[in-house]
Amino acid sequence: MARCEVCGNDYDKSFRVETAAGTRHTFDSVECAAHVLAPRCDHCSVRIMGHGLEYGGRVFCCAHCASAAGIAGFTDRIAAP
Numbered sequence: 001m002a003r004c005e006v007c008g009n010d011y012d013k014s015f016r017v018e019t020a021a022g023t024r025h026t027f028d029s030v031e032c033a034a035h036v037l038a039p040r041c042d043h044c045s046v047r048i049m050g051h052g053l054e055y056g057g058r059v060f061c062c063a064h065c066a067s068a069a070g071i072a073g074f075t076d077r078i079a080a081p
Helices: 028-039 063-067
Strands: 015-018 024-027 053-055 058-060
Touching: 024 028, 053 063, 058 063
Parallel strands: none
Antiparallel strands: 015 024, 053 058
């Protein structure tokens, strides 16, 4: 068993993640992994669990947050013709 670095749970189904930067982490759940590894929106600070939107080295969870940060051109939805 391995101990989760976030919550401390010593769990028989824990897993390890090695990042591209070479750091290694041990977690007992995807939630704990997301707490450490998922990026935060540059505007509202929510954890981004999908692709998000990137512009100029900044990451946003949605077009609304990008727009609120002064970045134009993103849309959350494309209207049907």
